[in-house]
Amino acid sequence: MPDIAALSAELSGIDLSDDRALLRLKSRDFYWYSPILKKRLDGKAAELLARPKNESEVLRILTACRARRVPVTVRGGATGNYGQCVPLEGGVLLDMTAMASPIALVDGVVEVEAGAKMIDLDLWCREQGWELKLWPSTKRTATIGGFVAGGGAGVGGIAHGTMRERGNFYGARVATMQDPPRILDLEGVAANPVNRTYGTTGVMTRIKVPLTPAQAWRDVAIAFDDFVPASRFALELAFSDGIPKKMCGVFDSQLPPYFKGLAEAVPAGNALALVMVAPAALGALKELAADHGGRIVAEQDAVQAERDAEATPFYEYCWNHTTLQVLKRDRGVTYLQCRFPFEDTLKACEAVRIRFRDEVWMHTECVRFGGRTTMSALPVLRWTTQERLYEIIAAFEAEGIGIANPHVLTIEEGSNYRRVPGDQLGFKRMADPLGLLNPGKMRDFSPLETTA
Ligand SMILES: Cc1cc2nc3c(=O)[nH]c(=O)nc-3n(C[C@H](O)[C@H](O)[C@H](O)COP(=O)(O)OP(=O)(O)OC[C@H]3O[C@@H](n4cnc5c(N)ncnc54)[C@H](O)[C@@H]3O)c2cc1C
Missing domain, CATH: 3.30.43.10 (Uridine Diphospho-n-acetylenolpyruvylglucosamine Reductase, domain 2)
Incomplete structure (x- = not known):
């Protein structure tokens, strides 16, 4: 002890x-x-x-x-x-939340202390004409250090992919658990071993991320008679290079009734798409929606909404906020994290959506991986037993759908397609030979030095 x-x-x-x-x-x-x-x-x-x-x-x-x-x-x-x-x-x-100061913004790259809240960081960048490429739907509470070490996907994924894409994470200053602990300055691929390793490979004290020019994003909610046209719309939007966008999530008809503040706008039985789009592309977006039978049911200034504590930016219905919106009223559900195949994306999605419709409420998010576009998903799932959960996971996998299992503790078991390339285990052996950083979260590691 x-x-x-x-x-x-x-x-x-x-x-x-x-x-x-x-x-x-x-x-x-x-x-x-x-x-x-x-x-x-x-x-x-x-x-x-x-x-x-x-x-x-x-x-x-x-x-x-x-x-x-x-x-x-x-x-x-x-x-x-x-x-x-x-x-x-x-x-x-x-x-880390007392270490939250922005340090510099030079040539579109921001350096910041790792405990900065992402919303504060984004607002600071916006004042200088830039914004974060990516943020989680928890932007109003999450830190940049936690996003790099524990998240890495979310709003912006439709345009920029995830934090594992080369160029989305510029680098970090990292404190190690060596004898004695020291500070490493890591950039580019050298920083990969601290990217999404749950704080097992070092403590990030400062982080650098490249930015993108700021946009006055509009939140748009579009109702569809069914999930299939909503998904076709979403995929066509994702592939529309002329429409600058930050997000597109699609929700099967069981989900919108749980969206406090938006539910009333969505006709019963309708599927819903939630989009963040640049103002200049609103006309093109509306044409595209109409082509697929979509009807605009709500619209707001997205940047204003996230600054207003009483308002809900539409991204707080998306990504893993969808599950939270349901959990607020029904504690009998849980969720999955998946990525659909790049080809025949909708076919794979429909195969599981139809088969499990009573148990699994489909929710997808358009995202890029390695230069290709697909849909990832965080479907809400009625919880019964662990055995049933794993049966459903196996059925998804049989359709070629990747699962990043959110019901396990270690990086190796849970990451799947979200795993960042690089020798994380080798780096851990160097940076934390005693295994004192967040023990139990990197399965393949065993301490090199004796802890006696
Ligand atoms: C409602 C809801 C919605 C969500 N939506 C998303 C989403 O859209 N995208 C997404 O990726 N995730 C999402 N998440 C998960 C989570 O919110 C994000 O990953 C978030 O970025 C984590 O940041 P945090 O500051 O809360 O990290 P924490 O939860 O505090 O930490 C996460 C991990 O990072 C490590 N860590 C934290 N700071 C450092 C540091 N400075 N150095 C080294 N390691 C560190 C911790 O040890 C831990 O392992 C969601 C979660 C909820 C509850």
Whole structure:
């Protein structure tokens, strides 16, 4: 058992807390979406919360923890879905949210402290005519560090792919758990080993991401008689190079009634597409929607909506917010994460949508992968048993649909098509030989040095 009192004394001057109620609260994320993870993770908590103000405090914490063999789990906004920031072996929870300052924006690349909230970062960039290429639907609460280390897909994916695409993650400053801990400046492919590795390979203190010129995005909601024309519309929009867009999600008719603030606008039994499009392309979008039998049922200024605490930007119905919108009223559901094939995308989607229509409510998002466009999906699923969940997963896989399983804890088991290329295991052996960073989340790693 680590001597937490002695560790706290050694770290005096740093913002610390050993309040048990606070530790329980801060040691949770949104793993409870998964009944399987809920069972495994409820009750797990850190023994000490540390909130560093700068890089030198991060290094002091890592040095003291390494010397005492205390695990360190990094925490951003704690909006992850797979218990990524839940400490499995106690120790220190390293809360990065006090390190949130933008540092510089040069030639369309922003450098920022890793604990910055993505909405604040995007607003800061917007003032200079730029915006983030990608953000999660949790933009209003998630940090850039958590997005790089634990997310990586979302709004912007229809135009820019995911954070695993070369060029979307410029680099990071990373604190290691070596003897002694040190700071590495990583850029380009050298930074891949900290990209979507759940904080197991280092603590990012600063991050650089390339930006894209800012747009005054419009949110548009389009109702369709059925899911199939809505999906055909979405795919044609995704392939329409002349229409600048940030997002297009499609929802089968069971889902819109759960969308508080939008449900009333969608006729009962209709499927829905939610789109973010540049103002200059509104006319073209409306023509395209009409070609597929779509009717515009709501429209708003997307940038204004996200600044207004009372409003709901349409992206907060999309990506993994769809599941949350349903969970708010019905705790008997969970979800899947999938990617449809690049060819015959809709055929594969229809095969599972029709077969499981009562149990699986289809929700897709257009996204690019390696220069090709397809739909990924976060369908909402009626929870019965683990066996049934795995039967459904197997049926999806039999149709050529990739599954990034959100009901498991480790990078290796859960990432599938979302895994970032690179030698993450080799890097971990170098950067964290004792395996103290978020232990239990990289399955293939075993500690190289003795922890005795
Ligand atoms: C309603 C809802 C919607 C969501 N939508 C999306 C979506 O659209 N796209 C998407 O990708 N995800 C989505 N997610 C998951 C999650 O919100 C995002 O991935 C988000 O970016 C995580 O950021 P965070 O700051 O909350 O990270 P946390 O949950 O705090 O951490 C995530 C992981 O990153 C590690 N980490 C955090 N900061 C650092 C750092 N500085 N250095 C090293 N490691 C670090 C943590 O240890 C943890 O393993 C959603 C979740 C919910 C609940």
